[in-house]
Amino acid sequence: MIDATKYQEQASELSQKLWAIANDLRGNMDSTKFRNYILGTIFYSYLSERTEEYMQELLKADGLSYEQAFADAKYGPIVEQWSIKHLGYIIKPKNLFRELVRKIVHPSDDRDKFSVEDYERAVNELTGSTMGQASAAAFSGLFNDMKLHDPDLGDTVADRTALIAKVIVQISEIDFKLSDSQFDVLGTAYMILLGLFASDAGKKSGEFFTPTGPSKLVATLATVGLDEAKTVGDCTCGSASMLLEVQKHLTTGRVGHFYGQENNATTYNLARMNMLMHGVDYQNFDIYKGDTLREDKYGDVKMTVQVCNPPYSLKYDGNPALLHDLRYSGAGKLPPKSHADYAFVEHMIYHMDDDDGRVAVLLPHGVLFRGGAEAVIRKYIIKDLNRLDAVIGLAPNLFHGTSIPVCLLVLKSKRNGNSDNVLFIDASKEFKPGKNQNTLEDEHIKKIVNAYTMREDIEKFAHVADMAEIEANDWNLNILRYVDTYEEEEPVDLEAVRDDIKRIEGEKKASADKVESMLRQLGI
Structure with a gap:
């Protein structure tokens, strides 16, 4: 469970710490650009640290440092070969992040200055080392958004050098605590950067990033009773936060392969x-670029x-040729061009x-x-498949960029004895209010998951509806048709209301008389 305080x-x-870094870049470019330099550098720092840890372990028995082994005619080709095979890339000793910091x-x-x-x-040599290798797909173009020759960084090499x-x-001074992190570091960093400056609010978009609470709820419900998963996918994976969240909720944490688009x-x-x-x-995931x-x-x-949190009510071309696509042919109808929601659902069902x-x-x-x-x-989907x-109906204002309440659909290929019913849960009141955004806390998630696993009627919260109903x-799946949330209002005491009206009218008349008396005394 996520420790909310620690998070x-x-x-x-x-x-x-990101605020301090962003302020150095703020005068040069807007957040849609400076985020790329910050996130790219965080990632390069991580890959460099990973290289050092791996090489230290690999060369421990030989009593050699990575620098010594790399420079040795005998060991050099071997450490390069092992780096490519096990890490998927090569960062030469002279290009290590700590070496850049030292310079x-x-x-x-003067010749040693950064x-x-x-x-x-260094970045080009890293990505170049993966070309033609099995890891090429995982690393190709990863740093494309970090344009180090961009004039926005400065007109001259000296200006760009000073800023970078x-x-x-500053990034070297941050301990990202990846092994103990309570959240998706890069995804969280991205959202922090976008939120730092209101001037860039028009460009702010959280469509790819699902907040921790909803992400955790989705992953928990998708993995109930699972020890491991052969394959895990997200067809609109964004920062991959939900893919990674799924792994946390498998009993063994074992996933054969991740897929995302x-x-x-x-x-x-x-x-x-x-x-x-x-x-x-890198051998255990495939993330694809493209329109799902x-x-x-x-x-x-x-x-x-x-798992999936697709863009809501996305407009798409709705080309009739899509009916020949096996993903969409079953129902004989395409979703309307103004709402692609069911197209994503059908893709996942396929x-x-x-x-x-x-x-x-x-x-x-x-x-x-x-x-x-x-x-x-x-x-x-309900009857034929x-x-x-x-x-499950969730609370409003849980997501970045939209205040609407959303619903969560759970689908299973084997219904395990529940093929004659569907569970409805109204969790619209399960949230912690916030100034800008509501949050789904552990207590709310636990209540929803318990209701899902118990699969029993709970007054004003859950109902098991049979297919006939x-x-x-x-x-129609409108939750209020199945879960009665009506709260009877307190009876109104009409006599007391009439007495209050008489009292108020009397007080008004007394006040008016007093004001009129004062005005007469003043001769007005």
């Missing part, structure tokens, strides 16, 4: 960085667990493992009751 402490500490803080002479060109070369040197030194180029890079920073081997609805990068892969596939997806409430093509698709397991509602 707040770590997030606050990270926020303060900034304590250069041995230049932004040193950093650019500040960023490198992301259309935004910057976020696609962030997702791959995040997987690597959380110790997922138009191009299915998964092929025929079937997933044990799928990729569910038939033996024990699970899906947990966050969606706008409209998917529960809208008519037309969506009603046809909804009936197809019989994969809808639970419908849902059919009688014409396959």
